[in-house]
Amino acid sequence: MSSTGPHTTASESNARNEAPRVLVTDPIDQAGLRRLETAGCDVDVHTDLSNDALRETVSEYDALVVRSGTTLSADVIEASDRLSVIGRAGVGVDNIDIDAVTRQGVLVTNAPTGNTTAVAEHTLALLLSLARDIPTANEALSAGDWEKSSFIGTELSGRTLGVLGFGRIGREVASRAEDLGMEVITHDPYVGEETASAFGATLVDFDDLLERANVISVHVPLTDETYHLLGADEFERLDSDAYLVHPARGGVVDEAALATAVEEGEIAGAAVDVFENEPPAPDNPLLESDDVIVTPHIAAKTDNAMSRVATTIADNVLTALDGDVPESALNAPHTDSIGQTPVELARTLGRLTGELADGAVTAVDVEYQGDIADSDTEPLTATACVGLLDPVLEERVNRVSISRVLEDRDITVTESTTNQSSNFRSMVSLTVETDDGSMRIAGTVTQNDEPYIVRIDGYKVKVRAPDNVIVFYGRDEPGVIGDIGNRLANHDINIAGMYNSRNVVGGETIMVIAVDSPISSELERELHAVENVTDVSAANLT
Template sequence: MQVLVTDPIADAGLDVLRDAGFEVETGYELEGEALLEAVSDASALIVRSGTEVTREVLEAGEDLVIVGRAGIGVDNIDIDAATDQGVIVANAPEGNVRAAAEHTVAMTFATARSIPQAHARLAAGEWAKSEFLGTELNGRTLGIVGLGRVGQEVAKKLDALGMDIVAFDPYISSERAERLGAELVDLDECLAAADVLTIHTPLTPETEGLIGADELAALDGGYLVNVGRGGIVDEDALAAAVDDGTIAGAALDVFAEEPLSADSPLLDVEDVVLTPHLGASTAAAQENVATSTAEQVVAALSGEPVANALNAPSIDETAFGRLEPYVDLAETAGNIATQLLDGRIERVEVTYEGELAEEDVEFLTASALEGVFSPLEWQVNAVNAPQIAEDRGVDVVESKTRQTADFQSLLSVTVSNGDEELTVDGTLFAGDDQRIVRIDDYRVDAIPHGKMVVTRNTDEPGVIGLIGSVMGDHGVNIAGMFNAREAIGGEALTVYNVDTEVPEKAREQLEADERIIDVRYLTLSA
C-alpha cells in the first residue's frame, strides 16, 4: 500500500510508515492535476495546512482509506466529502498541545510587558526604559475562549502563575471547568471579566468573526492573544481597537490569510505582537504530530480503529483490547441479519448486554451498520455507515442493559423492513472466538465463517438427512452443523457451514419438499 505525503513532516513519522511495510511517496509541490494523479494510487494521504483536500481530490483517490492531518486544524479538508467517500479523516490533537500552550503563555508575557517593542527600541540605540510600563499577571483574570486541549493546558499554566480563570465554551461541562480551576461563563461575562483573553477554538461558521469591534470594546483595556486559528478575530477591528486604546495590546500567531499581507493594518500598530504561525513550531511538537499521524494511518490501513478519527467513531486506546474482538462480531451479526430478512431495511437496533454495556460502543454500532448495509451492495464502511443510515431514512437505535441471562457479554442486531423483523445474537467464547448464539427465538451455537446455509423446516425425522443428501448430490461438503428447534414437532432452524457455494438448483430442490420452510445461502467476508 502507498502512503502519499504532500506536506513536509518529521522523518520520525515517515520511519513509522516504512517500518510498518508501507511504500511512502513524498510530493511537497503537488497541486492541480499532478495532485489528482498522485493520489489516485494512494491508500492514505498525509497533509498539513498546505494541501487543500477537496472533494475532487478525494474522488480521485479511489483507494483512499484515510487522510491524516499532521496537526490539529482540518479546515483545509472537506470532511463531508471524505465521509461520503468512506474516507477517515484524522488529526493529531495531542502532538502540539504543549507547544501551542507554551507559545500562548509566551505571547501573553510578550504583550503584557511589551518585550518585542522594548527590544526593537534598544536594538535601534534607544534606552527607552521610562516608556514601557508593563502589566503583572499575578492576581489578574484570564479569559479563555475554547476550553479544549490547548485551552486547558493554558489554564493550568497561568493558574499556576496566580491568575484567576474564567472560560467560555458551550461544549464543556461546568464540572469539568471547575476541575481545571476555571469558572464557566457566557462570552459577554468572559469578555467583561478578562484582563487577558486567549482564544483556542477551531474555525467554524459559528466562530468565524466571533471577536469583532463590540467584543473588543467589552474587553476594555485588556489584552487579546490568539494562537488558535485565524479568522476568529476581526483583524481590522483589532488593529483599530489597539491603536485607539480600546484595549491595551494584542499578540497574534494566526491570521485569516497566511502569509500575512504586507498591507495588513496590524503591522502599523506598535502595541501588536505578531509571529508567523509558530505555535506548533518546536522540534518535539513536529515529531509528535508526525508519529501520531503515521500511527493512525498504520491503524487504518491495518483495519483497526483510529484513535483521533473526526468523521468516524473511534475506540479509546485503553478500551481497544476489550472491544476489538467485538468489531468483527458486530459487522458479522448485522451482515447475517440483513441476508436473512427480505425487503428494504427500515430500522436497525443494536443492543448490548452484560459487561459490554459498560463500554463506549459507538464504533461497534457503526460496524454493525456496515454489516447491515454491505449485502445491499452499497459502498459502505464504518466511516460512512451512520451517514448512509441517515441519508436513506433508516432508523438506528442503540440500547444497553447490564443484565444478561447466559453470557458475560451479548451483542444483538435486529433489522426490520416495516412488516417483519429479525434478530441475530452474538458473543465471544475464549476471548475472541465468535459465536452466533441465537437467531430470532432459535438458540444455536454457530461459527460465523465463509459460506453458510440457514434452513427452517418442520421438526420431524428425515429432514436433516434429506438436506445432507441434496447437498452431497450437488457436490457441497458440509463442514459444520448447528441445529435448534422451538419445541418437539414444531419448527426447527439449522445453520450449516459449507465449503462451496450452494447451487440454485440445490436450493430449489430443497424448497420443493413441503417440510422445508425456507433456505437461505449466506456469504460472509471472513
C-alpha cells in the same frame, strides 16, 4: 438482499499483497515518513501540487497526509474511490471538507496531542512578551538605544485570564497561567464545571468572560459558529488595559477590528500567530502596529512537537489502513474502549441478518443487554449497520459513511440498553425491518472472549461466529442432516460447527452450519434440493 459487487479499499489492496500507497502533500518530520515506510507503505512526498494536479493524482493512493497548506475540497475527495484515510498532521481541519470526505466514506484523523505543549508554551511566550514589551525593547537596544525608562512592564500575577475554548491546549494554558498567579476563567459550551475546575479554571458564559477578563487567550477551532467570534463589539467591551493572544485558527478574530481596537486604545495590545489569509498581505494593519506582536503561525513548531505529530499521524494512518478506527478519528466512532470481539460480533450479526432478510431495509433496532450495555454502544451499532448494508450497495459503506447512507435511505435506527440479561452475561440483539417482513438475530461474547450467535428469529442456536455459514430452514424429519453432510463432503467442505434447533417435534426446524470454505452457487443449489429443506442461505461473513 444480494451483493452488487465490492468497492476498492486499502484493505483489499493489502489482501492482494500490494503495498498501501501514501501521498504526503505538506512537509512532515522524517520520523513520520520512516514510520510509514517501515510498516511497508509506498510513500510519495509532493509538497508543490496544485489543486488540479492533486485531483488528478489522488486516485492512485490509499491515504493522504496533509497539514494546513493543502486544501482538500469536495472535487479532490470525489476524484478517488481508492482513498480510505486522510491524516492531518496537526489539529485544525478547516482546510478539509469534512462533509464531502464523510460522504465518500473516507476517515479523517488528526494528531490533537502532539503539539499541545508547544502551542501552550508559545501562548505564554506571546503573553509575557506583550506584558513586558520585549520585542520593542529588543529592537530598540539592537538599534543602539538604551531606553531603559521607556519600557515599564505589567505583571501578570493577579490578572484574570479568560481562556476561550477549553480543549487540550486551553487546559494546558490554564494550568501554566495559574502557576503565574493569574485567576483563570473559561468559556466553552462543550465543557462542564468539573472539568474546568480540575484545571484551575472557573466556567463562565461568553459575556461574563468579556466583562471579567483583562487577558484573553483564544483556543477554539474555526467553524461557521466561531468565524469572527471576536470583533468590534467584543473589543469595545474589554478593559483598555486588556491583552489578546491568538494562536488558534485564522478567521476566529476579525483582524481589521482588532487592529482598530489596538490603535484606538480600546485594548492595550495583542499577539497573533495565525491569520485569516496566510501569509497575510503586506498591508495587513496588524503588521504595522507597535502594540501588536506577530509570529508566522509557528506556535506548534518545535522539534519535539513536529516529531510527535508526524509519528502520531503515521500511526493513525496505519491503524486506518489496517481497517481499524484510531482514537483521534474525527468522523467515525472508535472502538478502543470496547475491544475487537464485540465489534466482530456486531459485524457478523449485521452481515448474517442481511443475508437472511428479504426485501429493502426500512428500520434497524439494536438492543444491548447485560454488561455490554455499559459500553459505548455507538461504534457497535454503526458496525452492525455497515455489516448489514455493505454487501448490497455499490457505494462505499463503512463506519465513516454509514450515518449518511442510513439518512439517504430513510432507514430508522434505534438503540435500547438494559443491564438485565436473563441468559447471558451480555447479549446484542439486531432486529431488521424490511418491506417484506422482519428478521431478528442475537449474539453474545463468552467469558473466553469468543463471539457466538445464539438466536435466529424464534430459534435458539449456539454457533461460534464463523467466516462462512449456511442456514437451513425445513421440517424436522430423519435423514436431513445426513443428506446435507454427504453433499458438503462431496464438495470437500469441512464442517466447523453445527447446531440444530426446533420448537416442536416434527415441526419447523432451523440448522446452522459453520464451514471452513465458501459455498459455491452450484452447491447451494444442491442443498436447496435436499428433501424436507425449505430454504437455504449461504453467507461469507468476512
